[in-house]
Amino acid sequence: xxxxxxxxxxxxxxxxxxxxxxxxxxxxxxxxxxxxxxxxxxxxxxxxxxxxxxxxxxxxxxxxxxxxxxxxxxxxxxxxxxxxxxxxxxxxxxxxxxxxxxxxxxxxxxxxxxxxxxxxxxxxxxxxxxxxxxxx
Amino acid sequence: xxxxxxxxxxxxxxxxxxxxxxxxxxxxxxxxxxxxxxxxxxxxxxxxxxxxxxxxxxxxxxxxxxxxxxxxxxxxxxxxxxxxxxxxxxxxxxxxxxxxxxxxxxxxxxxxxxxxxxxxxxxxxxxxxxxxxxxxxxxxxxxxxxxxxxxxxxxxxxxxxxxxxxxxxxxxxxxxxxxxxxxxxxxxxxxxxxxxxxxxxxxxxxxxxxxxxxxxxxxxxxxxxxxxxxxxxxxxxxxxxxxxxxxxxxx
Numbered sequence: 001x002x003x004x005x006x007x008x009x010x011x012x013x014x015x016x017x018x019x020x021x022x023x024x025x026x027x028x029x030x031x032x033x034x035x036x037x038x039x040x041x042x043x044x045x046x047x048x049x050x051x052x053x054x055x056x057x058x059x060x061x062x063x064x065x066x067x068x069x070x071x072x073x074x075x076x077x078x079x080x081x082x083x084x085x086x087x088x089x090x091x092x093x094x095x096x097x098x099x100x101x102x103x104x105x106x107x108x109x110x111x112x113x114x115x116x117x118x119x120x121x122x123x124x125x126x127x128x129x130x131x132x133x134x135x136x
Numbered sequence: 137x138x139x140x141x142x143x144x145x146x147x148x149x150x151x152x153x154x155x156x157x158x159x160x161x162x163x164x165x166x167x168x169x170x171x172x173x174x175x176x177x178x179x180x181x182x183x184x185x186x187x188x189x190x191x192x193x194x195x196x197x198x199x200x201x202x203x204x205x206x207x208x209x210x211x212x213x214x215x216x217x218x219x220x221x222x223x224x225x226x227x228x229x230x231x232x233x234x235x236x237x238x239x240x241x242x243x244x245x246x247x248x249x250x251x252x253x254x255x256x257x258x259x260x261x262x263x264x265x266x267x268x269x270x271x272x273x274x275x276x277x278x279x280x281x282x283x284x285x286x287x288x289x290x291x292x293x294x295x296x297x298x299x300x301x302x303x304x305x306x307x308x309x310x311x312x313x314x315x316x317x318x319x320x321x322x323x324x325x326x327x328x329x330x331x332x333x334x335x336x337x338x339x340x341x342x343x344x345x346x347x348x349x350x351x352x353x354x355x356x357x358x359x360x361x362x363x364x365x366x367x368x369x370x371x372x373x374x375x376x377x378x379x380x381x382x383x384x385x386x387x
Binding site for chain 2: 016020032033034055090091092097100114115116117118119120121122123124125126127
């Protein structure tokens with residue numbers, strides 16, 4: 001009796017561990033949330049015109065309005081990707097910040113239709129003087 | 137057979153004091169978050185949502201679900217098995233589900249403002265959504281009819297299984313690439329080197345303390361309510377048995 005129960009528990013644990021491993025592996029593959037700009041350029045041929053997310057920093061001084069579109073350069077690990085974005089970029093979009101774009105390669109540039117602004121876990125006061133000046 | 141008003145109340149001197157402490161600390165957090173702490177250089181005023189989003193997540197994931205798990209283990213362990221731990225686990229999970237829902241909601245609003253989207257299927261957001269569903273499932277399992285012992289044991293096992301997702305949610309931002317930022321403090325990299333200004337850090341810390349107090353206060357009331365309900369059910373059962381017995385004697 002105790003032996004069967006123990007064996008059942010053991011089987012249960014093994015099954016759970018296997019499931020956990022599968023989920024972890026599956027998530028690991030499915031959660032390639034974005035490719036960095038340099039990775040995307042390296043995988044250019046495999047990607048073809050497939051839709052994916054690309055991540056990089058917006059190059060300072062590269063943002064330009066072209067009709068209804070916005071063009072700018074994305075960079076990561078000193079690899080640069082020219083971008084054409086359809087529509088208005090989000091409010092917090094500005095040169096120098098990291099962004100994730102959704103879209104595909106089209107000719108020489110990356111054609112994006114969605115810009116997601118990334119944030120790091122770094123929080124810096126807009127004006128560090130503010131607190132001291134108001135308290136004075 | 138009636139419960140006197142004093143014993144039927146869920147409040148006591150301690151919970152009243154705790155309640156006031158909670159109100160004061162929440163008010164202080166609000167003042168710190170909205171007035172004293174500065175705007176962020178990138179996020180502007182929307183950074184103030186940090187002081188709600190992190191404390192609600194802390195309350196739900198680590199405190200509530202942590203207590204549910206611990207209570208479930210203590211229930212399953214024969215030496216400590218009692219109704220007390222089962223009711224504690226259930227009460228804590230209810231509070232956890234409520235605040236995890238708030239975490240998701242506030243996170244969506246914050247995401248819309250800073251990222252530009254309400255939702256995206258990155259690893260952190262997806263595993264958190266799974267966690268929310270798992271604990272709703274746990275609350276449902278608690279209600280599946282069975283004898284009280286079977287019900288409690290079943291619930292305890294499900295609670296422990298559901299908790300496996302908590303470390304996955306926590307480490308999702310380190311294991312996989314996500315749109316969601318990494319932890320401000322709770323990671324190897326940031327624990328001793330947080331990248332957050334002094335006033336911002338203190339506001340966040342105060343928020344976490346305030347919401348922990350809120351949890352204790354809610355928990356005291358919710359647990360006592362569950363305890364009273366449990367006693368009432370026992371008495372109703374006793375009354376029913378007595379009535380049947382009386383009928384049997386009459387006939």
